[in-house]
Amino acid sequence: MSKHEIEMESKGDVARAIAVLEKLLAEMRTGTITFEDEEEGDVVMLSPAGEVEIEFRAKQKRDKESLTIKLSWEVSPLDEDEDEGEDEEVDEEQELRISSDRPSVD
Numbered sequence: 001m002s003k004h005e006i007e008m009e010s011k012g013d014v015a016r017a018i019a020v021l022e023k024l025l026a027e028m029r030t031g032t033i034t035f036e037d038e039e040e041g042d043v044v045m046l047s048p049a050g051e052v053e054i055e056f057r058a059k060q061k062r063d064k065e066s067l068t069i070k071l072s073w074e075v076s077p078l079d080e081d082e083d084e085g086e087d088e089e090v091d092e093e094q095e096l097r098i099s100s101d102r103p104s105v106d
Contacts, residue, residue: 004044
């Protein structure tokens with residue numbers, strides 16, 4: 001399977017963080033999560049199914065706290081994408097769309 005990757009970083013208040021997590025959960029419930037970088041034209045489609053491994057990492061420092069959540073699962077052969085992808089650099093101000101929609105082909 002080729003490697004496709006999109007990374008997202010953004011800042012906002014707690015309400016924004018909750019909204020992003022709720023959107024992610026809603027899309028996960030549909031069975032397809034599509035991450036699309038509209039500016040770069042990159043798309044990563046995930047299809048969580050079967051046994052899902054969940055990892056949490058909570059960290060406190062003197063002036064900062066963080067929570068890392070990692071979900072992973074095995075991909076069935078029918079879900080594999082044969083296209084070759086390239087790794088992309090992370091742009092901290094990059095806006096990404098998270099949805100269950102399939103990308104439109106122009």
